[in-house]
Amino acid sequence: MIGKPFRPPLLRKAENVSVSGVADVGEHQAKRRRISTEQEDSEKPTGPQLVFKVPGISSLPRKPLSPVKNPTVAAQASQPLDGGVEGYYNVLWRKYTNKKHKTWDGDGVLHVSGGYAYLQDISGRDMGRTACNSSLLSGSPLSIGGREVQVDSVMSKADFMAGRPFLTTNSVKPELGAKQTSLPKPQLKPETKEKVLLKKEEAKKTLNVQAPRSVASQIPFKGPLLASTILPRKETKEPTPRHDPTAPHAIIMKRPKIVPKGKQIVDVVVDPILTKHLREHQREGVKFMYECVMGLRGFDGQGAILADEMGLGKTLQTIALLWTLLKQNPITEGLADPPPVIKKALIVCPVTLINNWRKEFRKWLGGDRIGVYVFDDNKKRISDFTKGKSYNVMIIGYEKLRTVADELKKGHGIDIVIADEGHRLKTAKNKSAQAIKSLNTSRRVILSGTPIQNDLSEFFMMVDFVNPDLLGSFKTFTKEFEMPIVKSRQPEALKKDIKKGEARSEELGLLTSMFILRRTADILSRYLPSKTEYVLLCRPTVAQAATYQHVLACPALEAAFGSYEASLPLITVLKKVCNSPSLLASKTLSDSAAPVNSTTASLLANIPPQLLRTSAGSTKLRALDQLLHILKTTTEEKVVLVSNYTTTLDLLQNLLASLGYVYLRLDGSTPSTKRQDLVDTFNRSPSSNCFAFLLSAKSGGVGLNLIGASRLVLFDVDWNPATDLQAMARIHRDGQKRPCVIYRFLMAGGIDEKIWQRQVTKLGLASNIMDQKGGTTNNFSKEELKDLFRLDEGLSCQTHDLLGCACEGRGLPDSAVDDAMPIEILNSGDEEDEDQDLPEIPILIQANKVNMEEQERKIKERRISPSKKGRKKMESLMAYSHIDTSRFATENDEDMEAMIHDEVLLNVLKDEGNPISFVFAKTSG
Secondary structure (H helix, E strand, O other), X not given: OXXXXXXXXXXXXXXXXXXOOOEOOOOOHHHOOOOOOHHHHHOOOOOOOEEEEEOOEEEEEEOOOEOOOOHHHHHHHOOEEOOEEOEEEEEEEEEOOOOOOOOOOEEEEEEEEOOEEEEEEOOOOEEEEEEOOOOOOEOOEEEEOOEEEEEEEEOOHHHHHHOHHHOOOOOEOOOOOOOOOOOOOOOOOHHHHHHHHHHHHHHOOOOOOOOOOOOHHHOOOOOOOOOOOOOOOOOOOOOOOOOOOOOOOOXXXXXXXXXXXXXXXXXXXXXXXXXXXXXXXXXHHHHHHHHHHOOOOOEOOOEEEEOOOOOOOHHHXXXXXXXXXXHOOOEEOOOOOOOOOOOOXXXXXXXXXXXXXXXXXXXXXXXXXXXXXXXXXXXXXXXXXXXXXXXXXXXEEHHHHHHHHHHHOOOOOOOEEEEEOHHHOOOOOOHHHHHHHOOOOOOEEEEOOOOOOOOHHHHHHHHHHHOOOOOOOHHHHHHHHHHHHHHHOOOOOOHHHHHHHHHHHHHHHHHHOOOEEOOOHHHXXXXXXXXXXEEEEEOOOHHHHHHHHHHHOOOOHHHHOOOHHHHHHHHHHHHHHHHOHHHHOHHHHHHOOOOOOHHHHHHHOOOOHHHHOOHHHOHHHHHHHHHHHHHHHHOOOOEEEEEOOHHHHHHHHHHHHHHOOOEEEEOOOOOHHHXXXXXXXXXXXXXXXXXXXXXXXXXXXXXXXXXXXXXXEEOOOOOOHHHHHHHHOOOOXXXXXXXXXXXXXXXXXXXXXHHHHHHHHHHHHHHHHHOOOOOOOOOOOHHHHHHOOOOOOOOOOHHHHHHOOOOOOEOOOHHHHHHHOOHHHHHHHOHHHOOOOOOOOOOOOOHHHOOHHHHHHHHHHHHHOOOHHHHXXXXXXXXXXXXXXXXXXXXXXXXXXXXXXXHHHHHHHHOOOOOEEEEEEEEEO
């Protein structure tokens, strides 16, 4: 029998070599995930070749393993780190199997460092490690964690540090995505390519098969009654835009790059009725949102987040967007008017803003151009909106939406959802968010002046709401982005952790900037009067200090150090002491909505009753009493008084009543139907008829326009800085005619001041991600956590001491201080000094136990050598003037008075019984 001639193994592709060295000649090539590309096959080997000499068969050269294509990456991979090499690779992995036809189970990321190779899948899950102290080539096989691993391509260190391998592979479109370092994909045949595209289109066709899409494209366009801005149709081959694109200040939207066969592109121009009212930043905002919802930007989605600060006109920008989408379409067929992009729009907002939205639509578009359906009553029929043609926009509250979501799916469906104050949708279990997702619309827009309120988890939920899966899964995001960023911001973070966290933060900011637009209120300086913020630290009264110390002497204090949850009752009690000890009286507590638990009762058991009998023991009330008296008698301005607690509002209400000042009040008990009437009455009334407006920060501190007042007092602070920022923005808004003054009242040395410090550091997280600025430390150290419950009565201002500022409370701005500081102080924040031992922050103790000489010596040392971390932690406060009011009596009055531009506050500080010990002042605009 004649045998078959010997066929040597084809050692040309690394895929055909198993870990044991036996060739898998019979592997089915069609099932392989990765094969050598045409580019690799065409390359000629340059080194010596191994040739098999077999009689009767042509010599087959053996191709060596593919070398690294990028010399810079190769050099980077060979750099020593911790005694070994460092490298980053895209890899393929599979479990060991005896199957004849093997396939790869998934993609992964390989990180070689410190003599080990660490394997992760693309979700960030750790899959094992193995010893490795050499550079790897494309095609190199390894065995890690019971899996076969093969190097596919080399990855740059910058890509790994930024976390790009762990993001969804199709999140960023190729033309705007990160630079690719992996090998090119093999070209598909035309018929195969067409099948892949069809499958993708079918997968993206519906988000929820039970909810119908809008049939706007099947309904002929009906022109509005007021057509003064519409161009007449011309008999030309080119389609005519609805509005004149050559008109002065016309806003022309971006054209789509891809045009369906048989279609034409026509310019989309914003209606001049709205264009004439839009400021420059608002014009940019309308263009930005349009490009996002039309899929014209470099990400895979149709969602957007308009994160402008309060007062920048997010409502007007949204109305301009909706009006444009409801009347125009960039794709047309023939010369007739194309059907609009959307037919039905849904606006979801807090119940307090429903009437405000209705008024804004009427203000900018009138009552005849657009049908607005306001659902604020259960007796109304949803079918009037879903099945009728009279209404294009529906406005509904978050709570009502949950009950009517199923009905909204009927009829024509919803084409776009606008979520006002969208930071409410910050948890995966939020019922309102789930209701919106069930409406089967990919166009979702969030309006929020504070997109990052507490942490990156909430930020992820908002991003995933507008553009699902863009940042991958929540588990992957937490491990690969949130944890490295938070870890890098700890006071004791290592340099490598800081570097990795900064890279991940930068990548996150770069990716989300494609669909998040953030502008600060500073751009309003050209349009609005100036705004001055004063942070007033009031020294505690004798009654307050005594009450505070009695609370701290309670045995329950030790349990509060165990966890944040255990400390909540203590924090609440201390915050009330800072406002007024009278709030702890048994009658006040029994009248409050919150039940008095056993921990609170034990905290109050040892407080002498005489300390709680009168509100005169509150330093804040004393300062407010003086401020209101001077404001009422010397000006005709009105004031808004804001608090987070209804019991505190009761206290302020009693003060206004005792002084005979007329006021209005809005809190959680105010019916939603009466809220806007209260606001309108206050704005129209002179100060003689209505002097003050009492406002609950959480019930009415969102979206209201209280421009009738030019002064605002924030009587207490909240852990969430967004709550205070929203409340303070109620008066400095469009329509304001007077310069605005904000007063923030804090009890010096108490928990008020500590919470405010926490607010300042929290704002660094939002600034880092949203504005892509350098980050600040986001957490207190352990010593500061213990210091949270201590009362400082010794230092003039603990916050100023923590800053390490050398101005000594003379009110000098930061630039003037830097000019006056010695060179060794200015250089003390260099990187070389980061790891040096720095002077310890003084621990605050009771005043009767303070060694004043020792304390003054430590303070002086700290001011001479301020740490970079201590100063950077609250670096935003360096934009304020720092004023020690005790210097008014010892120094030139004219020099100190120049730092206070408010005559009302200046008269309070000059008063003999002035309770304010320190002032932080900042003017904008």
